Every structure is written in structure tokens, then in C-alpha cells.
Amino acid sequence: MxxxxxxxxxxxxxxxxxxxxxxxxxxxxxxxxxxNSGDKKLANISEKMMACRPQNPCGLLACSVCxxxxxYHYLKRYIGxxxxxxxxxxxxxxxxxLRVPVNAKKMPxxxxxxxxxxxFKQYGFDKVPLMGGVDYSVNIDETYNRPYIxxxxxxxxxxxxxxxxxxxxxxxxxxxxxxxxxxRVDAITDREGLQKALNYTIPAFFEKRWRKLxxxxxxxxxxxxxNKQLCELYRFLATNKPKDLMFSQNISNQDxxxxxx
Ligand SMILES: [Zn+2]
Numbered sequence: 001m002x003x004x005x006x007x008x009x010x011x012x013x014x015x016x017x018x019x020x021x022x023x024x025x026x027x028x029x030x031x032x033x034x035x036n037s038g039d040k041k042l043a044n045i046s047e048k049m050m051a052c053r054p055q056n057p058c059g060l061l062a063c064s065v066c067x068x069x070x071x072y073h074y075l076k077r078y079i080g081x082x083x084x085x086x087x088x089x090x091x092x093x094x095x096x097x098l099r100v101p102v103n104a105k106k107m108p109x110x111x112x113x114x115x116x117x118x119x120f121k122q123y124g125f126d127k128v129p130l131m132g133g134v135d136y137s138v139n140i141d142e143t144y145n146r147p148y149i150x151x152x153x154x155x156x157x158x159x160x161x162x163x164x165x166x167x168x169x170x171x172x173x174x175x176x177x178x179x180x181x182x183x184r185v186d187a188i189t190d191r192e193g194l195q196k197a198l199n200y201t202i203p204a205f206f207e208k209r210w211r212k213l214x215x216x217x218x219x220x221x222x223x224x225x226x227n228k229q230l231c232e233l234y235r236f237l238a239t240n241k242p243k244d245l246m247f248s249q250n251i252s253n254q255d256x257x258x259x260x261x
Contacts (some may be wrong), residue, residue, distance in 0.1 A: 014074040014197045018068060025204055026064035033227035034062075034234065041238055058119055061240040070242035071202050078131060079198055081251070082156060086194055089098075089158045092196040093126065094132070096169050096186040098175030101148035102136075104236045109134060112151055113247050116172065120249070123168040129158045131248040132201035136237070138229040141211035143178035149233055150209070154201045155247060156188070178211065180218070202245055206233060214233065 027049055034046035045062050052058035056068050060237050098112075107115065112134060120126050132155020139150045143260065159165060173182040188194045208223040225233065 001027065011039040013218045015079070017074065018064075018076065018204045020065070020068065023064035023068040029227075030062060030064070030230055030234065033230045036227070039231065039235065042084065042235060045238060046235065050055070055124075057076050059241055060241060060243060061170055061237050061242050062164070062234045067204065067242045068091055071199075071204060074202055075198060078193060082131075082194055082198055083191060085158050086188065086191070087241060090160060091188040091194060092157050092159065092164075093164050093188060093200070094153070094155050094157055094169070094184045096153045096173040097174055097179050097182045098151045099137075099179040099182060101144060101153055104149075107151070109237065109240050109244050116153065116247070117249065119172045120168065123171070125165055125168055127250050128165060129249075129251040130155050131198075131246075133247055135245075136206045136233060137209045138210065138225060138233060139178065139209050141178045142158075142213075143236065147208075147229060147232075155248060156194075156197060156201060166219045202242075 017252050028248055030051050031046045034042035034049075037043070039161075044059060048058040048060060049063050052060075052063055052065060057063075057069065059066055061067060082091065117126070120128070132153060135152040135154055137150050137152065138147050140147045157165065162185050166183060169183045169185075175182055206225060208225050208229055210223060211218055211220045213219075
């Protein structure tokens with residue numbers, strides 16, 4: 001049985017999951033870009049993606065088919081838990097954007113997650129039930145003179161009063177000229193919104209964000225990544241697996257049972 005046939009259309013609609021065909025199309029663009037890059041590391045990823053099969057998956061983060069497979073199991077495994085938690089406690093969808101460009105040597109994906117967790121601990125928020133993932137974009141704006149890789153976090157938190165936690169986040173994710181609103185905390189207002197929000201926490205793809213002045217106002221437009229940007233980003237994420245994106249703390253069915261209404 002193929003991986004895609006395990007995921008039926010009803011579940012896809014419920015989880016807002018991308019189609020298997022969309023994932024394959026994204027792979028085709030990457031395979032060609034990596035192969036033509038002249039970079040040995042990327043050519044190697046390209047070969048592994050070409051050989052990726054349901055019975056022998058390549059397991060790379062660069063592979064949209066493997067990422068989709070991971071996203072499906074993530075959503076299937078945790079949506080029920082979050083719906084139960086939502087009945088007991090307010091849930092918020094949080095976005096945090098780091099304004100400093102990624103330094104590939106100093107802060108790879110797993111170090112970024114460790115750094116954030118350490119920050120939460122320092123402020124006493126390491127017991128907050130939280131789950132989500134890391135997202136990347138290639139940004140173009142007036143602050144830096146070349147496109148740069150930007151790190152973001154998207155996660156759900158269950159909390160009665162998120163104000164102090166928001167302040168803690170702002171310490172780690174301060175405002176910059178390129179990121180005027182680095183921290184957003186939005187209350188989830190219904191079950192459908194919760195399902196959508198959980199889907200957004202682990203991105204199906206990364207994009208290019210171009211911040212520019214339009215009619216004297218800054219606006220950010222979103223585009224697919226070009227070949228050069230695909231190569232730069234996945235050279236940085238070459239050894240990562242889809243599950244590396246996931247970021248969570250203090251959340252399990254046992255934790256939820258302990259929640260009082
Ligand atoms: Zn794969």
C-alpha cells in the first residue's frame with residue numbers, strides 16, 4: 001500500500017493537508033534546482049529524493065512527499081488532544097519571528113529550538129503546554145542588502161492569561177526595522193480554527209517574503225522560492241528530517257487530564 005493511499009480524502013479535508021500531487025510537484029522543482037546547482041551536497045539530496053519510494057522513503061526535510069507524510073501523522077496524532085485541551089482552557093496560536101538573519105554555523109535548526117526552550121525556562125514558562133514547529137523564509141527587504149534566511153516559530157499554547165508569556169517572547173524576538181511585529185498571539189475561537197491552526201504550525205513548504213514600500217506603506221508579499229534560494233535554504237537544512245521542525249513541551253494526554261476546567 002502506498003503512503004498516499006493511506007491518507008483518504010476525508011482526512012485530507014479535515015486536516016487541510018496538501019495533496020500528494022502538490023508534494024510531488026514541489027519535489028520536481030527542487031530535484032531539478034539541486035541537480036543543476038553544481039553543488040555535490042545538493043546533487044546528493046536530489047538523488048535521494050528521486051529514489052524516494054513509499055516502501056523506502058528518503059526521510060529528508062527537503063522532500064515534500066516525506067514532509068507531507070510527517071505532517072499527516074502529526075495532525076492525526078495531536079488534533080484530538082488539542083480539541084480536548086481546548087474544552088478545558090483557552091488556546092492561542094502564536095507566531096514569533098527572529099529578525100536576525102540565520103547564521104548557518106551558529107544556529108542550525110535544532111540549536112534554534114534549544115535556544116528558545118532555554119529562554120522559556122529562564123522566564124519560568126517551561127511548563128506551559130505548547131506544540132508547533134519551526135518555519136523558514138528567504139526574506140528580501142531594505143534592512144539587508146541581500147536575501148537572507150529568516151527563522152520563525154508557529155505554535156499553539158494552552159493558557160488562561162497569555163500576557164506575561166507574550167512579554168517573555170518579545171524579549172527573545174524583539175522588533176526590528178525588517179520585522180515590525182515579531183510576536184503575534186491570536187486566540188483560537190472555534191474547533192475549525194484550531195484544526196487549521198495546528199496545520200499551520202508545521203509548514204508544508206517554505207516561501208520567499210519580499211517587504212517593500214507600496215504607496216508609502218510597507219507590505220510583505222509572498223512568493224515561491226526561486227532556484228537559487230531553494231539551494232541556499234536546503235544546503236542549510238541538508239541533514240534535517242521533517243520531524244526536526246517539530247517543537248513541543250509538556251504536552252501529552254496525561255498532561256491534559258491534569259488540566260482543570
Ligand atoms: Zn522522500
